[in-house]
């Protein structure tokens with residue numbers, strides 16, 4: 379563990395600047411309601427539920443930072459949790475980089491968590507943080523796959539795609555967030571790793587490109603990403619089950 383990780387505090391960067399194109403027309407995805415509360419607020423509360431987290435940096439839609447700041451001001455967080463809002467960029471990678479730039483000096487451990495994963499349980503957050511505190515420079519929560527995966531030769535939409543390979547399913551994991559990092563390692567990855575096109579699809583992948591080790595801890599089925607309309611129904615159902623179980 380670096381000196382900065384050992385002595386520093388823990389912050390979470392929450393990229394929330396995406397439009398949510400796959401969810402369909404409407405407000406930016408992070409601002410859409412789940413059980414009457416914006417998805418972003420669920421995500422922020424899920425991270426602030428960890429006693430280790432002292433700062434949350436929300437990366438807002440580029441033209442929506444004041445609105446997001448007002449939203450956070452209006453929703454209570456634990457007293458121990460500070461928050462900042464910064465405007466995001468064109469890709470998730472760019473938004474995370476802008477969030478990292480806003481971190482104060484005293485932060486040694488950084489988690490990156492999608493606003494689009496509003497229901498991650500605190501035990502998963504704590505497991506990621508514990509693995510970083512134990513010395514791993516990069517940690518990802520992940521689950522085994524239910525489906526068999528094929529690698530294909532991509533074709534135009536609608537055309538049959540030739541299969542190239544079938545990776546051994548037992549060795550594959552579906553990766554979630556929050557992903558946890560020693561701050562220096564993540565900053566170095568964002569400063570040095572160039573990914574063309576839509577950018578890196580996760581932060582741990584950038585650390586892998588640095589050649590630094592990345593480890594996996596168990597993820598959770600409720601940490602799924604709200605991507606398509608069906609995911610909204612699932613999220614509402616999970617919240618209804620929580621309310622029925624424990625009055626959440």
Ligand SMILES: Nc1ccn([C@@H]2O[C@H](COP(=O)(O)OP(=O)(O)OP(=O)(O)O)[C@@H](O)[C@H]2O)c(=O)n1
Pocket residue numbers: 392393394395396397398399400401407408437466467468469470471473474491492493494495603604605
């Ligand atoms: N320019 C971007 C793009 C994405 N994100 C964030 O990255 C997370 C994961 O991205 P995804 O689920 O793909 O969200 P969107 O980009 O909004 O979805 P879509 O691709 O359907 O538009 C989300 O919390 C999203 O707000 C971001 O901060 N900045």
Ligand SMILES: C[C@](O)(CO)[C@H](O)COP(=O)(O)O
Pocket residue numbers: 470492552553554555579580581603
């Ligand atoms: C970071 C991530 O959630 C890990 O599964 C995922 O890669 C984000 O992808 P998206 O296409 O930006 O939603």
